[in-house]
Amino acid sequence: MDVLVCVKRVPTVGGAITVSADGLSVDTRMSGFTISPHEECAVEEAVRLAERFGGLVTVVTLGPAEAEEQLRSCLALGASAAVLLEAPGGAELGPAATAAALHSVAADGGFDLVLLGNEAADTGDYQVGIRLAHLLGWPVATGIKALTVDDEGTSAAARREYRGVTETYELPLPCVLTVREGINLPRYPSLPGRLRAKRAVISRVPVSSAPGGGLRTTALRVPAAARREATVLGHGVDAVPALVSVLAELGVLS
Amino acid sequence: MTVFCLVEVDGGNVVDASLRALTLARGVAAQLGSGLAAVVFGEPAAGDLAAYGVDDVHAVSGIDGYAPQAWGRVLAALADGAFAVVAAGTDRGNEVLAHVGAITGLPMAANCVAVSAGSGGSFEIVRQRWAGLLLEEAVLDVPVALLTVATDAGAAEPADAPGSAVVHQVAASLTDGDLVVRAAEAPAGAGGASLASARVVVGGGRGVGSADGFGPLDELASLLGGVVGVSRVVTSEGWRPHTQQVGQTGTKITPDLYLACGISGAIQHIAGCAGAKHIIAINTDPAAPMMARADYAVVGDLHAVIPALVKALRERPSRAG
Ligand SMILES: Cc1cc2nc3c(=O)[nH]c(=O)nc-3n(C[C@H](O)[C@H](O)[C@H](O)COP(=O)(O)OP(=O)(O)OC[C@H]3O[C@@H](n4cnc5c(N)ncnc54)[C@H](O)[C@@H]3O)c2cc1C
Ligand SMILES: Nc1ncnc2c1ncn2[C@@H]1O[C@H](COP(=O)(O)O)[C@@H](O)[C@H]1O
Numbered sequence: 089m090d091v092l093v094c095v096k097r098v099p100t101v102g103g104a105i106t107v108s109a110d111g112l113s114v115d116t117r118m119s120g121f122t123i124s125p126h127e128e129c130a131v132e133e134a135v136r137l138a139e140r141f142g143g144l145v146t147v148v149t150l151g152p153a154e155a156e157e158q159l160r161s162c163l164a165l166g167a168s169a170a171v172l173l174e175a176p177g178g179a180e181l182g183p184a185a186t187a188a189a190l191h192s193v194a195a196d197g198g199f200d201l202v203l204l205g206n207e208a209a210d211t212g213d214y215q216v217g218i219r220l221a222h223l224l225g226w227p228v229a230t231g232i233k234a235l236t237v238d239d240e241g242t243s244a245a246a247r248r249e250y251r252g253v254t255e256t257y258e259l260p261l262p263c264v265l266t267v268r269e270g271i272n273l274p275r276y277p278s279l280p281g282r283l284r285a286k287r288a289v290i291s292r293v294p295v296s297s298a299p300g301g302g303l304r305t306t307a308l309r310v311p312a313a314a315r316r317e318a319t320v321l322g323h324g325v326d327a328v329p330a331l332v333s334v335l336a337e338l339g340v341l342s
Numbered sequence: 343m344t345v346f347c348l349v350e351v352d353g354g355n356v357v358d359a360s361l362r363a364l365t366l367a368r369g370v371a372a373q374l375g376s377g378l379a380a381v382v383f384g385e386p387a388a389g390d391l392a393a394y395g396v397d398d399v400h401a402v403s404g405i406d407g408y409a410p411q412a413w414g415r416v417l418a419a420l421a422d423g424a425f426a427v428v429a430a431g432t433d434r435g436n437e438v439l440a441h442v443g444a445i446t447g448l449p450m451a452a453n454c455v456a457v458s459a460g461s462g463g464s465f466e467i468v469r470q471r472w473a474g475l476l477l478e479e480a481v482l483d484v485p486v487a488l489l490t491v492a493t494d495a496g497a498a499e500p501a502d503a504p505g506s507a508v509v510h511q512v513a514a515s516l517t518d519g520d521l522v523v524r525a526a527e528a529p530a531g532a533g534g535a536s537l538a539s540a541r542v543v544v545g546g547g548r549g550v551g552s553a554d555g556f557g558p559l560d561e562l563a564s565l566l567g568g569v570v571g572v573s574r575v576v577t578s579e580g581w582r583p584h585t586q587q588v589g590q591t592g593t594k595i596t597p598d599l600y601l602a603c604g605i606s607g608a609i610q611h612i613a614g615c616a617g618a619k620h621i622i623a624i625n626t627d628p629a630a631p632m633m634a635r636a637d638y639a640v641v642g643d644l645h646a647v648i649p650a651l652v653k654a655l656r657e658r659p660s661r662a663g
Contacts, residue, residue, distance in 0.1 A: 101472065101475070101609070101610075103609065104609060105472060105475050105476050105609075107476070114476070124591070125591045126591065182449070183449075183450075184443075184447075184449060207436075207452075209472065209590075210471060210472060211471055211478075212452060212453060212470060212471050212472065212473060213450075213452055214431075214436040214437075214440060214450075214452040214453075214490075215436075215439075215440035215443055215444075215450055215452065218437065218440040218441055218443075218444050219440065219443065219444045221444075222441075222444035222445065223444075225519075227411075227519070227522045227523045228410075228411075228523065229410075229523055230410075230433070230437050230440075231433045231437070233584065233585070248433065249530050249585050250432075250433050250434065250525075251352060251357070251536045251538060251539060252529070252530055252536035252539075253527045253528065253529060253530060254527070254528045254529070254530045255408065255525035255526070255527055256525065256526045256527075256528070257523050257524070257525060257526075258526070259522070259523055260522070268591070269584065269587075269591040269592070270577065270583075270584025270585070270587070270592075273578070301449065301483075301484075302449035302482075303449060303451055303467070303478075303480040303481070303482050304480055304481045304482075304483070305478055305479070305480045306479045306480060306481060307478075307479040308471070308476055308477070308478055308479070309476070309477050309479070310475070310476060310477070311474070311475075311476075311477050316621065316634075316635060316636060316637045317637075318623070318633055318634060318635075318636045318637060318638060318639040319637065319638050319639070320628075320638075320639050320640075320641065321638050321639065321640050322640060322641075323640070323641045323642050324640075324641075324642035324643065324646055324647065325642070325646050325647060325650040327640040327641075327642065327647065328647065328650045328651050328654050329654070331622070331638075331640060331647075331651055331654075332651070332654050332655065332658070334622065334638055335566070335599075335655075338598065338599055338620055339598070340541070340542050340566050340567070340568075340598060340599050341566070341655070341658070342567060
C-alpha cells in the first residue's frame with residue numbers, strides 16, 4: 089500500500105505568539121519550526137499501514153527550501169521518500185493553490201491513500217484535503233480519529249466523534265483522509281531512522297503557480313487576552329462554602 | 343440575492359454553533375440589504391429560525407443522514423447568485439463549506455469572528471488562525487463569500503423582529519459519487535454526552551495525577567449535569583481518551599462554566615476553553631496562568647477540594663426538585 093502524506097512547516101509555538109513588525113507574519117526569530125500534531129499522526133498512521141501491507145510512504149510539503157528539515161523528521165519516523173515543492177520565496181499560496189500543487193504529486197504516484205492533517209496549525213483553513221480530493225476525483229473523509237483498513241487493502245472504515253455520536257465512514261480506496269491527533273500515539277524516531285533520514289535524497293520541484301485569488305491578508309494580531317479578574321474564593325477546603333455559593337449564583341446547581 | 347446559512351439541527355433544536363452563525367449571517371444580510379435564508383437537512387425547526395430573523399427556510403429532502411459532499415452539492419447550487427453562504431465552524435460546517443469551495447472554485451474563509459460586507463462583492467473579515475490564538479484581518483473580493491463562523495466567538499442573539507421563516511421544500515440534485523461518503527451514526531460511549539456543547543465542563547490536568555484520580559471529577563461532573571474535559575498531558579498519559587481533550591488539537595468548548603482542576607493553562611489549552619462564559623480554577627499554584635484566566639480561583643489541592651465540594655453538594659438541604 090503506497091501512501092502519500094502532506095505536511096506543512098509551521099513555527100513552534102511555546103508560551104505566546106508574537107507578530108512580526110510588518111504585522112503580516114508570525115515572529116519566528118525566537119522559535120523553531122515543526123509540523124502539527126495532526127500531521128505527525130498522519131505520518132505514523134501511514135508508516136503503520138506500510139508495515140502491515142508493505143509499500144512506500146512518501147511525504148510531501150509545499151514550502152520554503154528550509155522545509156527540508158520537516159521532511160527529514162518524517163523520514164526519521166519511517167517515511168521512505170520525500171518531495172519538497174519549493175514555493176517562490178517561500179510564499180503562502182493559499183489553500184486552493186496549495187491543493188493544486190499537491191495534486192501534481194498525488195495524481196501520478198499510484199497512491200492508494202493520501203493523508204493530511206484536518207487543519208494546518210498556523211492558517212487553519214480546514215480545506216486543503218477536500219480540495220485535493222476533488223482534484224483527484226477521490227472520496228474524502230475529514231477529522232478522522234480511528235482508521236481500519238480491510239485485509240485486502242481495498243476499503244477503509246474511518247471514524248470521528250461528533251456531538252456525542254460516533255460517525256463511521258466507509259470509503260473505497262484510493263481515497264483522501266484528513267486526520268486528527270488521537271488517531272494514534274506517534275513513535276519517537278529510532279537511531280537507524282535518523283541516520284537514514286540524514287542520507288536520504290529529497291526531490292525538489294519548483295512550483296510556479298501564483299497565489300490564487302483567495303483571501304488577501306491585511307494584518308495579523310493577537311486577540312486581547314480575556315484576562316479575567318480572578319476572585320480568590322479561599323484556600324483548600326475552607327473555600328468550599330464560597331465555591332458552592334458561586335455555583336448556585338452561576339445557575340449550574342439543580 | 344440572498345445570504346444563505348447552513349443550519350444544523352439536533353434533537354429538534356438548532357445547535358448553538360448554528361445560532362451564532364445565523365447571528366453573523368443576519369448581520370451580513372442587513373449590511374447588504376438582502377434576505378436571510380436557512381438551509382436545513384432534516385427537521386426545519388422553523389420556530390428557532392423565525393426568532394433569528396430567517397425569512398426563508400430551504401428544507402432539503404432526498405439525502406438520508408449526513409453526507410458531506412452531497413450537502414456541499416446542494417449548497418453549491420443555492421450559492422449560484424447568492425451574496426454569501428455561511429455555516430458554523432463545526433466539523434460538519436467547515437467540511438461542507440470546503441466541499442462548496444471545491445465544487446465552485448470559490449475561496450472559503452474558515453472560522454470568522456467578524457465580517458463586514460462592502461458594496462461590489464468585497465468582504466472585510468476577521469478570522470481565527472492558530473485555533474484562535476491569532477486573528478487574521480483579510481479582504482475577500484469574490485462573487486459569493488463562503489464563510490464559517492468560529493464556534494467560540496461572538497454570541498447567539500435572536501433578531502429584534504422575527505422573520506417569516508417560510509418553508510420551501512428542496513429536492514437535492516446530486517451527481518454520481520456525492521453519496522459515496524456518508525456517516526453511519528452510533529451513540530458514542532459514556533452516554534454520548536458531547537464535550538463541544540456541554541453547559542458545564544469539569545476539567546482535569548496533570549494535577550489529577552492518575553486515571554483513578556478522576557473519580558471525584560466524574561462525580562462532580564454528573565452532579566452538575568456536565569462532562570469531564572482534560573488537558574493533553576492527561577490524554578498522552580492514557581488516563582483519558584483523546585475525545586475528551588480540550589484545546590488546540592482537541593475540542594473547543596463553550597460551556598457556561600469551566601471548572602479547571604490541576605491545569606496550568608498553557609496557551610494551547612486556553613485555545614480550547616477561551617469560549618467558556620465563566621471559569622473557576624483550582625490549583626495549588628496561585629501563579630498558574632489558568633488562575634489569571636479564571637473568574638474565580640481556589641488555591642489548594644484538588645484531591646481535598648473536589649471531594650469536599652462533592653460532599654457539600656450532596657448534603658445541600660435546598661436541592662430543589
Ligand atoms: C502543538 C501543540 C498542541 C497542543 N495542544 C494541546 C491541547 O489541545 N490541549 C492541551 O491541554 N494541551 C495542548 N498542548 C500541551 C500544552 O502545551 C501543555 O503541555 C498542557 O496543556 C499541560 O497540561 P496540564 O496543565 O495538565 O499540565 P501542567 O502544565 O504540568 O500543569 C499541571 C498543573 O496542575 C497543578 N497541580 C499539580 N498538582 C495539583 C493538585 N494536587 N491540586 C491542584 N493543582 C495541582 C500545577 O500547579 C500545574 O499548574 C499542546 C502543545 C503543543 C506543542
Ligand atoms: N504547504 C503545505 N504543504 C503540504 N501540505 C499542506 C500544506 N498546507 C496544508 N497542507 C495539508 O493540508 C492540511 C489542511 O490544511 P489547511 O486546509 O490549510 O488547514 C494540513 O494539515 C496539511 O496536511
